Amino acid sequence: MSIGARETPPVLEVDGVSVSFGPRNILNNVSFEVRAGEFTGLIGSNGVGKTTLLRVILGLQSISSGSVRVLGAPLSRRSRALGYVPQKVLLDPDVPMRARDLVALGLDAHKFGFSRRSASERERVEEMLVAVDAESFADSRIGSLSGGEQQRVLIAHALVSNPKLLLLDEPLANLDPGSVQEVVALLHRVAKDHGVSILLSAHEMNALLPVMDRIVYVSNGQVASGTTDEVVRSDVLSKLYGHHVDVIQLHGRVFVVAEPGTSAEDVPEHPRYQVD
């Protein structure tokens, strides 16, 4: 497969990125890409650097080496190709702003000026609210919404300006399993309907297995990226972790089991154990 065979350039190219906070090396020579229209999971345990990586992509974190390209062009502050849903947003319960208003800000928050919103802009806002199933609380104060409802509003806000790539920082943490499924299904549907690529960070990959096209697995400041079949294997992950891990598939779910004390060389012949 040659490079010329690909029709569109990757939406995101991270190339040799390293980040350090003082003497601590958080990310070391990290490279991966996100292709157009794909759902990519950024998987790794807490504190491993996923949020840092997302912030690098957003241009909020400086890097000591490497480059980040969005749609083939280097990052610029005014790049409107990215949408972002952070992990936690403190929404003051007393601020008089409706869900609808917050989504509308996604269209024109960067603009100075006197203009009022046009009819087509308001329609677009309505469209996004419907897409995330938020019409029932569109006119409620954002501070009074539940965590899950707020999250949907933030997703609509990020999508309303038609970005090419949507970044979400740990959207599934702190959700019960039912809600996790709902959010994943929603994101998958919205991504397909609106042609948006998704890069979503999580510390647990099982909920994403049905929808994930590609995985970027983070550990020890490094990544392994590719399809789940390519990456979620004992040999690949053992090398990443630096010690032996077993990848076990059980009833369609994947478990990465670590056995501390064994070295990476003791890797079994088969990349994955089937237990059924």
Next chain:
Amino acid sequence: MHVLLEPGFFSNAPVRTALLLGAVVAAVSAVVGVITVVRSQSFAGHALTDVATAGGSGAYYLGVGALWGFLGGSLAGAGAMELIGVQRVRRRDLATGIVLGAATGISALFLYLDTTVKATTGATQQILFGSIFSVSNSTVPYVAAFSGLVIMLMTIMRRPLLLTSLSSEIASSQGVRVRLVGVLFMLCLAVSVGLSSIAIGSILSTALLIGPAATALRVARSIAAATLLAIGLGIISAWIGILLAYDSFYWDPSSQGLPVSFFIVAICFVFYLFSSLVLARRRSHTTRRPVVTDFAFSAEGH
């Protein structure tokens, strides 16, 4: 009626100037105040008033108009705060607290010099607590012009400002120039503080900045509605305050009347308390009762 509206109120020239000045200052304070409260920057607003005090008392000493002293001091304070760095919330309180202290010390010096060197009386009272009845007519056009500019700038910036106030990270990702917006807002805040110092004194101007704004935000449904309501409340507070102060000269023939700023502050406070009561009642009316029947159904068949 006679008690409320003492003779000569509307025919009195200083009163008419005061009414106009009060309305203009209340309006610009309300517009800036709504965003100040949303951004939880009340303390910064208060800190600026103390720097404005230093400016005002210095201007008095130099013989320059108080308005320019207030504006200059306020702007200098805003600049200093930006330089010292107002990133982490705790640091912000400390840093602004330090600026406050030095500025207050300088005010003490200037006011001392005002009374001893310049042998004027009433400097402390005028600078700190205002003297809306003795503002010269030539100052009013400047106040109106600056107020208009601030209101216009705030209107132009309203969307980036709103999003930044909610989450600077999201704003950044949307291409908003967070730092620029922050600096421009501080500019508006500084000018608004300077302007209201002329009307009700530098130390008390916080009331007009935050009172009507906080009250309106508790009651209104949107930021725009809150702004309009705040402007209304501010103007009413100012006008009733002026009226009562004028009347107070007549209540007790031997006294000198009570200061305008006292009345304005008290009215702002009363409005805020009132809105708290409204909010408390609203919350108690809308508590949902638990729906028990749903659980009964779902537990059984599924």
Next chain:
Amino acid sequence: MFTGFMVNAWQAGTIVAVVAGVVGFFVVLRGSAFPAHAIPNGAFAGAAGANLIGLNPLLGLGVFSALAALAIGRLGKRGRPDVATALALVLMLALGAAFLSQSTQYEPEIYSLLFGEILGVSSAQILPTLFLGLASVLAIAVLYRRLLLTSLLPDVAASKGVDPFRVDVMFLLVVALATTMTVPVVGALLIFSLMIGPPAAARTLTSRPGTALWLSVLFSLLTIWISIAASYQSNWPVGFYVGTISAVWYLSARTYVRAKLFLVLQRRII
């Protein structure tokens, strides 16, 4: 400079500085800068009111400070702490102004209550000041561990049966007590400076709470002593020196720490 009425000024100043250093350390630790600014304003209104009725100003100071502390403690829990305290603070000042407007000594009274009158301290005031000062420091000593724990880890404190809210109210009352004795000396608007600047400087220089506490008292003492001496020489108000020197401590400490960091990094790179 060390005789006659100045003796009172030195004594009062020293007591005030020690109290400000100790109480201020916790004010900075708890981020209670704003309430610490508001309580003295309540004190101002109280003193003005007492002045009007003809009562001992200390009584007015004490009562209004305590009321302000309790009000802030309660308001801080519900709703927006910053707006509520801001409005109350300003109302206290306005009230004080209204009270004073009825007295004949309007102008000088405002000045001395707001900016202090340390050189006019009489010997009769020393003993009450000392007494209240000792009470404040003693209260802090008793609350020391609880204050530290609730300041840093309020949830952990709660799980150990120490109610952070109650500790907060008690602390604010101690601040009220400290305010009552310091306002006649340093003024309502400047006691804040003395309480914030030196402790903030101490904090940047060391991370050990005990050391920081001692340093904060030391800086505070130096501030008052230099201010009194300078005021005596130049005839300029003490408040001016207190305000500016406190700021100088803080800025110097921060610059010193930054410079040290810079040098350390330089050496590492080389």
